[in-house]
Amino acid sequence: MQFFEITLKLLEGLKTTTLIFVLTLVMALPLGLIISFGSMSKFKPLAFVTKVFVWIIRGVPLMLQIFVVFYVPGFFGIGSLDRFPSVIVAFVINYACYFSEIYRGGIESIPRGQYEAGQVLGMKKSEVFFKVVLMQVVKRILPSMSNEVITLVKDTALARVIMVVELLKVAENYAAYGLIWPIFYTAVFYLAYVGILTLLFGYFEKKLSYYKI
Amino acid sequence: MAFLEIKNMSKSFGKVEVLKGINISLERGQVLSIIGSSGSGKTTLLRCLNNLEEADGGEVWIDGQKRELGDGTTFGLVFQSFNLFPQYTAVENLSLAPRLRAKEKNKKLKLGREELRREYAEIEQKAEELLRSVGLADKKDFYPCQLSGGQQQRVSIARALMMNPDILFFDEPTSALDPEITGEVLKVIKGLAAQNMTMVIITHEMNFARDVSDKIVFMDKGIIAAEGTPEEIFTSDNARLHEFLSAFQLSKNN
Numbered sequence A: 001m002q003f004f005e006i007t008l009k010l011l012e013g014l015k016t017t018t019l020i021f022v023l024t025l026v027m028a029l030p031l032g033l034i035i036s037f038g039s040m041s042k043f044k045p046l047a048f049v050t051k052v053f054v055w056i057i058r059g060v061p062l063m064l065q066i067f068v069v070f071y072v073p074g075f076f077g078i079g080s081l082d083r084f085p086s087v088i089v090a091f092v093i094n095y096a097c098y099f100s101e102i103y104r105g106g107i108e109s110i111p112r113g114q115y116e117a118g119q120v121l122g123m124k125k126s127e128v129f130f131k132v133v134l135m136q137v138v139k140r141i142l143p144s145m146s147n148e149v150i151t152l153v154k155d156t157a158l159a160r161v162i163m164v165v166e167l168l169k170v171a172e173n174y175a176a177y178g179l180i181w182p183i184f185y186t187a188v189f190y191l192a193y194v195g196i197l198t199l200l201f202g203y204f205e206k207k208l209s210y211y212k213i
Numbered sequence B: 001m002a003f004l005e006i007k008n009m010s011k012s013f014g015k016v017e018v019l020k021g022i023n024i025s026l027e028r029g030q031v032l033s034i035i036g037s038s039g040s041g042k043t044t045l046l047r048c049l050n051n052l053e054e055a056d057g058g059e060v061w062i063d064g065q066k067r068e069l070g071d072g073t074t075f076g077l078v079f080q081s082f083n084l085f086p087q088y089t090a091v092e093n094l095s096l097a098p099r100l101r102a103k104e105k106n107k108k109l110k111l112g113r114e115e116l117r118r119e120y121a122e123i124e125q126k127a128e129e130l131l132r133s134v135g136l137a138d139k140k141d142f143y144p145c146q147l148s149g150g151q152q153q154r155v156s157i158a159r160a161l162m163m164n165p166d167i168l169f170f171d172e173p174t175s176a177l178d179p180e181i182t183g184e185v186l187k188v189i190k191g192l193a194a195q196n197m198t199m200v201i202i203t204h205e206m207n208f209a210r211d212v213s214d215k216i217v218f219m220d221k222g223i224i225a226a227e228g229t230p231e232e233i234f235t236s237d238n239a240r241l242h243e244f245l246s247a248f249q250l251s252k253n254n
């Protein structure tokens, strides 16, 4: 009976975990592309500023970034975000920066000849990017993206540092009452989550295996 | 005035002068081959002509008109490394760019979906015809990775022909191919010559150049060191040309 109740509670925590996961992906995936364009810009000052920003975000623990987003605006009296939005802002910025580097690597790995072939056929730059290059980039970065997305699942547990009650926090709350096993039980949920994602990415990789770059 | 006139084209990379005032003329329907040792500026010349590189100076005239961007003249370029789009089939490689243009025109003139579908069908048909003409009708739904190098290069020639180019340029179209399959690509190019396609071909295949060309230019260190009919070039007593050609004979015989 207790097991059943606790499972339900943990599933509720998993809902928050999933919300962090989905919102982060939905916003960080496109934002990362924009940041990657910034870091590859021919306008040197923009490229420089973007690269420094990415360096800072990747160089500082995500946990610290969550604290910064949650507490620092308050210090300056510019009003502060609630706990959950703070987590989302920190996660989106952090993951967008990681994604941007993966995108950049992927985009720069596409041979110049692909752009030139498009150009001499009278295609516009944007057409070449979206119709020719992007698909190849996606194929090329899928393994690294899969890694990053799996890391995100586990990073969601960091939200508890500002008392956002996600999966692990629910279990931790039981530990405060001397009930330890739910903490270990959460592993089952994370493993199932990551298992599904692994299958999903495997499926995508297979779907794109009809051609070679 | 000839159909194609290249006047005094120059190009430097930094301090290195790669093209030092190139003048070339070619009549409609004729074939020009460019030979010369590696680093002499052949590729750069073709890249400047196809706007992949901006020339520092010089003009290109087509049919008595100075060529400008958007004047309706079309050049096709076939690359040494094919540069097919790997995620598209052979026929899709041919139809991609024309479909985009058709869609754009359709939108601008508000011609409607029906008309667009008709245009797409026309493009598809033309693509299939061109693939047939390069001997690849049965490979139309194959992806580049499923084709041999020679077949890929023939697809890329067909792709360049989709735009009905006024002039078709080739940059060493067989250099990336195994010797035993260069023949199938050269045959396609000879076929185009027989149909009076105006072509400019950079090549190291001397026998082919001799057979197919109306005119050959020999480039050396950014200038045209010799030019003439194949007959004149292969019997020339120009010292640099002689050296180049005999180096070729040597490497061929080894």
Ligand SMILES: Nc1ncnc2c1ncn2[C@@H]1O[C@H](COP(=O)(O)OP(=O)(O)O)[C@@H](O)[C@H]1O
Residues within 6 Å of the ligand: B013, B018, B036, B037, B038, B039, B040, B041, B042, B043, B044, B045
């Ligand atoms: N993008 C570039 N930047 C700097 N130098 C270049 C570039 N492209 C070509 N070159 C130089 O220009 C010269 C001519 O090159 P290229 O036109 O490729 O000769 P070819 O095709 O006759 O072998 C070479 O010395 C080459 O190193």
Ligand SMILES: [Mg+2]
Residues within 6 Å of the ligand: B042, B043, B044
């Ligand atoms: Mg070259």
